[in-house]
Amino acid sequence: MFVHHCTACRKHQLTFDSQFTAVRAVEGGYEATFTCWCGAEQTHLSEGARAARLALAA
Numbered sequence: 001m002f003v004h005h006c007t008a009c010r011k012h013q014l015t016f017d018s019q020f021t022a023v024r025a026v027e028g029g030y031e032a033t034f035t036c037w038c039g040a041e042q043t044h045l046s047e048g049a050r051a052a053r054l055a056l057a058a
Contacts, residue, residue, distance in 0.1 A: 001014055001015060001016050001017065002014070002015055002044070003015070004034075004036070004042060004044055006036040006037075006038060006040060006042060007040070007042065008036060008038055008039075008040030008042075009036060009037075009038035009040065011037075011038075013036065013037055015034055015036075015042075015044075019034040019035050019036075019037075020032055020033070020034045021033050021034060021035060021041070026045070028046075028048040029045065029046030029047065029048035030045075030046045031043060031044070031045050031046075032044045032046075
């Protein structure tokens with residue numbers, strides 16, 4: 001469970017295991033796909049994965 005800021009409804013809300021639709025390994029961590037309480041599909045990158053993507057973009 002973690003808190004996520006939804007890009008659709010603009011709310012900070014707790015995300016529970018039952019909302020996850022996919023989790024996959026990416027360089028430096030993981031990427032989780034889930035459905036917000038408002039119904040919008042969202043994606044969350046772990047901190048390590050975000051750092052890896054920033055390093056690749058630089």
